[in-house]
Amino acid sequence: MAYDRENIFAKVLRGEIPCDKVYEDEYALAFRDINPQAPVHVLIIPKGSYVNSDDFSAKASDAEIVGYIRAVGHVGRKLGIVGSGFRTLANNGLDAHQEVPHFH
Numbered sequence: 001m002a003y004d005r006e007n008i009f010a011k012v013l014r015g016e017i018p019c020d021k022v023y024e025d026e027y028a029l030a031f032r033d034i035n036p037q038a039p040v041h042v043l044i045i046p047k048g049s050y051v052n053s054d055d056f057s058a059k060a061s062d063a064e065i066v067g068y069i070r071a072v073g074h075v076g077r078k079l080g081i082v083g084s085g086f087r088t089l090a091n092n093g094l095d096a097h098q099e100v101p102h103f104h
Helices: 008-013 053-059 062-078
Strands: 021-024 028-032 042-046
Touching: 008 028, 008 042, 021 062, 028 062, 042 062, 053 062
Parallel strands: none
Antiparallel strands: 021 028, 028 042
């Protein structure tokens, strides 16, 4: 599947759609979900053009992968949820109900 540069997360990354930003660095952007499914529901997306986790793991540089994982930890610490626990979830593809074709 080719990356769709007009998907909603691509527009968020370009600043065309506002977001409630939690964290940002050169590799990732984290923001609160507009339709949260949990008390704390933050989306963390890489800044590169990756369709899903498979695409990300196959094509991202080592620095991008490490930067993304570090962003997850940074967000957990910033929100104070590391001690109580949190889960990470990535739906990969249509059968897994991935709604936006940008890895998150």
